[in-house]
Amino acid sequence: MRYVEVGGAKVSAIGLGCWQFGSREWGYGDSYAQTTARELVRRALDLGINLIDTAEIYGFGRSERIVGEALGDRRDEAFIATKVFPVVPLAPVVEDRAKRSARRLGVSLIDLYQVHWPNPVVPLSATMDGMRRVQDTGLVTHAGVSNFSLQRWQRAERELGGPVLSNQVRFSLVDRRPERDLVPWAASEGRIVIAYSPLAQGLLGGRYDRDHLPSGMRANTPAFLPDNLERAQPLIHTLREIAQTHSATPAQIALGWVIRRPNTVAIPGASTVEQLERNAAAADIELTDEEDGRLSAAAGAYDPVRGLEAVRTIASRRLSSLLRR
Numbered sequence: 284m285r286y287v288e289v290g291g292a293k294v295s296a297i298g299l300g301c302w303q304f305g306s307r308e309w310g311y312g313d314s315y316a317q318t319t320a321r322e323l324v325r326r327a328l329d330l331g332i333n334l335i336d337t338a339e340i341y342g343f344g345r346s347e348r349i350v351g352e353a354l355g356d357r358r359d360e361a362f363i364a365t366k367v368f369p370v371v372p373l374a375p376v377v378e379d380r381a382k383r384s385a386r387r388l389g390v391s392l393i394d395l396y397q398v399h400w401p402n403p404v405v406p407l408s409a410t411m412d413g414m415r416r417v418q419d420t421g422l423v424t425h426a427g428v429s430n431f432s433l434q435r436w437q438r439a440e441r442e443l444g445g446p447v448l449s450n451q452v453r454f455s456l457v458d459r460r461p462e463r464d465l466v467p468w469a470a471s472e473g474r475i476v477i478a479y480s481p482l483a484q485g486l487l488g489g490r491y492d493r494d495h496l497p498s499g500m501r502a503n504t505p506a507f508l509p510d511n512l513e514r515a516q517p518l519i520h521t522l523r524e525i526a527q528t529h530s531a532t533p534a535q536i537a538l539g540w541v542i543r544r545p546n547t548v549a550i551p552g553a554s555t556v557e558q559l560e561r562n563a564a565a566a567d568i569e570l571t572d573e574e575d576g577r578l579s580a581a582a583g584a585y586d587p588v589r590g591l592e593a594v595r596t597i598a599s600r601r602l603s604s605l606l607r608r
């Protein structure tokens with residue numbers, strides 16, 4: 284495993300995303316929550332993955348509980364990242380919710396506590412006061428944010444009066460906005476960009492097409508519309524070609540591309556232990572500049588149906604499936 288070491292933190296380039304644990308949206312069922320999820324956490328540690336990312340909102344606390352139980356006496360091997368869901372994120376609320384998360388995780392210290400989303404109503408200063416409090420009391424080591432623009436991330440630092448170690452954002456070959464400003468800033472200031480949905484929720488694994496759609500919430504998202512799956516095929520073809528030269532899989536190449544950006548780590552979720560093992564191995568893939576350029580060009584040419592048109596298509600698909608029942 285490769286690690287990014289900045290700001291006193293040592294974080295694996297590939298982490299483990301735990302939204303899937305106990306969350307109904309993914310449709311993985313009870314045996315996943317009861318067995319596979321726990322195996323994923325322990326296998327991740329075996330492979331040198333220390334970044335374990337969860338949130339109080341995932342499965343309404345279930346994900347944190349599963350992570351805590353799975354870690355057991357191996358807590359010290361993990362860099363535990365969780366998030367406060369920003370409903371009324373005033374300082375005392377942040378403090379209270381951090382304590383509850385720690386209890387569910389069964390730990391006395393949260394390595395990274397992240398503000399899950401910006402709150403447009405509550406002043407950021409109030410939320411960051413809460414983040415400072417949990418750091419001052421020793422419950423949290425590093426403060427982080429998620430889904431923040433660069434300006435808001437910088438403002439969060441000013442309000443905290445210290446570094447906000449990381450910003451967790453959607454970042455993959457099909458969502459490259461963080462490359463513009465977040466990654467360069469993180470690289471110059473010694474911060475970390477944590478890439479979520481680095482496989483575009485499985486799209487970049489190349490398993491899905493018009494005739495093989497995922498179940499659960501993904502079936503009703505723009506990326507998995509049959510037309511968009513069709514439009515993603517040239518990019519997936521490029522991933523496959525490059526994968527062949529590395530004896531790797533398309534998903535591994537997609538992850539390799541993300542973590543090739545400076546100060547960037549990725550937290551793919553996994554539905555099986557085998558996927559997790561492959562994802563961990565992606566940290567060792569060394570793409571050439573030429574391959575990186577080909578991937579970026581193929582990603583640039585991907586032009587999915589978006590916005591209102593996508594919403595309309597999803598609505599009409601849902602309506603016809605309801606009418607068929």
Ligand SMILES: NC(=O)c1ccc[n+]([C@@H]2O[C@H](COP(=O)([O-])OP(=O)(O)OC[C@H]3O[C@@H](n4cnc5c(N)ncnc54)[C@H](OP(=O)(O)O)[C@@H]3O)[C@@H](O)[C@H]2O)c1
Nearest residue numbers: 300301302479480481482483484485488534551552554558
């Ligand atoms: N901060 C935020 O707002 C936010 C938002 C979203 C996610 N997150 C975090 O980011 C994590 C990851 O994001 P995500 O789960 O949305 O998307 P993702 O990591 O891009 O996709 C995960 C899915 O891809 C498939 N997959 C994983 N490894 C694979 C492999 N080697 N080959 C082929 N397919 C593979 C699996 O689904 P199938 O096998 O079922 O296809 C898996 O559930 C989450 O668990 C969560 O911790 C944070």
